[in-house]
């Protein structure tokens with residue numbers, strides 16, 4: 192089983208393909224940021240766990256400002272650097288978000304699909320609170336295509352269920368906890384949900400499952416995984432599924448905006 196760092200070092204080269212969003216959703220993310228965050232080009236923002244920069248790039252686009260991106264995985268940062276259109280808008284730093292290497296404060300800090308990756312997400316949150324300016328805003332964003340709604344994923348995970356494997360999404364629980372945590376401290380809170388659709392072929396979805404690209408958080412035992420895959424191939428054949436068929440899946444961007452109490 193790969194640890195968190197190992198997982199992203201391993202997945203860096205194919206991360207962008209598996210986490211791609213519809214271009215319209217990227218535009219909506221920029222617009223929502225612009226409309227919700229009172230940020231000027233002089234202000235400083237940071238994404239912790241910036242990865243390949245797909246979200247930090249939206250912040251830079253929305254505010255035409257340099258955005259700092261911190262990540263613990265050199266391979267993810269290297270991958271980000273391979274795309275100059277993204278990396279040139281970002282100042283990238285290899286560091287652990289729990290121990291941020293900055294003296295100055297930020298007006299905006301964003302996390303996206305990171306809190307569930309760290310051992311103690313409250314540790315990361317306290318590092319974020321320490322690094323925000325007194326009027327600084329914190330955003331946690333979920334931005335993903337819901338592959339679970341596709342036929343191959345449904346067949347695969349239904350078989351795993353029959354084998355006794357159940358998955359819960361730790362990130363959803365953490366996000367619920369965030370709302371409680373911040374409101375208990377007097378912070379304002381606002382939620383914005385965006386939805387678009389994303390086209391993908393059956394063969395790409397099957398390849399994702401075959402290559403185990405989403406399995407790290409799920410910790411699925413090897414033997415059960417193989418049973419699921421065998422069943423998937425058999426079932427797709429019985430149903431005579433056309434692998435080149437393009438299916439439409441929902442894609443979401445779910446923002447949690449936290450704004451500080453008047454005197455922090």
Ligand SMILES: C[S@@+](CC[C@H](N)C(=O)[O-])C[C@H]1O[C@@H](n2cnc3c(N)ncnc32)[C@H](O)[C@@H]1O
Nearest residue numbers: 199240241242262263264267287288303304308
């Ligand atoms: C699922 S990826 C998300 C990347 C990006 N935020 C996005 O939404 O595409 C999680 C990222 O968090 C990074 N990460 C995990 N633990 C971290 C830590 N303690 N400090 C900084 N980055 C971390 C990983 O290396 C990985 O690049």
